[in-house]
Amino acid sequence: MIFSYNKEAVGDILMVVTANAQDKAVDSESKGAITRIFIQEDGTTVGWNFFDISRTLGNLDGRGQIFLTKEQLELLNRLLTEVSFKETIEDDGRPKIVVGFVKECHKHEDSDHLSVTQTEVDGGEVLQIVCGAPNIQAGQKVVVAKPEAMMPDGSMIWPGNLRGVDSFGMICSAKELQLPDAPREKGILVLPEETEVGISFPQIKKSLSILS
Structure with a gap:
């Protein structure tokens, strides 16, 4: 939603x-x-x-x-x-762009640049996310755009399938999050180890001092 x-x-x-x-x-x-x-x-x-x-x-x-x-x-x-519409709108109220933790990461079997991750988000939920960033690895704190998230450029995130593997969200780069002074090199934003998993990304955005 x-x-x-x-x-x-x-x-x-x-x-x-x-x-x-x-x-x-x-x-x-x-x-x-x-x-x-x-x-x-x-x-x-x-x-x-x-x-x-x-x-x-x-x-x-x-x-x-x-x-x-x-x-x-x-x-x-x-x-x-x-106005006589029979449907109603329901929303779970959970944040859509959150801090995640990459629990597992392995190479995609049908790609030389994609990785398949198991990434924990809010509420202890674990999402399978296919990521193309060269610097992705297990053990990282990252920013995850879950399904139904709207990115700063207006694009929306939905479940997808990349080369036969289902993917439920996107692990974001600083550029995709439109952070100032985002690195030009390709790669996801890696957060400090002490960052709390599951917290809404806008809550910590202003406190970030290191982009990697």
């Missing part, structure tokens, strides 16, 4: 991405100030647009992905009900 708001770029519209359309043909239907976006083939909802949203949620501060409170989510669902 991705919530995105950028009044300067697109107007007073809250965009909600609920699923990956995977290049399938999509259509839309509108009721009141809400537009539902769905896959033509099977009707699966992949997104919502809430127009003039500041009338309901007040002034939102964001230039990309934002995070809503439980109360704000309840207000969105009330808007859906008021």
Whole structure:
């Protein structure tokens, strides 16, 4: 679930991405100030647009992905009900870009540059992530963009498959995180060993003094 708001770029519209359309043909239907976006083939909802949203949620501060409170989510669902949409929006409230720990790392069997990792994120969850960085190795503290994360450039992270191996997220470089003075060399951002696993990356972003 991705919530995105950028009044300067697109107007007073809250965009909600609920699923990956995977290049399938999509259509839309509108009721009141809400537009539902769905896959033509099977009707699966992949997104919502809430127009003039500041009338309901007040002034939102964001230039990309934002995070809503439980109360704000309840207000969105009330808007859906008021215009007779039957679906509701549910969000687990967990951060999407977090500090991870690479527990295992081995070479991809069908690639000379990819590695397959088992990386712990928040809540003790372990994700299999395929990584192409030359400096990836077991034992590192890293930044993980989990599925449903929106990156600083607006791109979204979804589960994928790289050369026959499923991958559930991305281990990020400083450049992908748009950190200042990011190294030009290819490679993931390696965090200090004492960094807490599972913490939201924005919480520690300002405290970083070393990029590697």
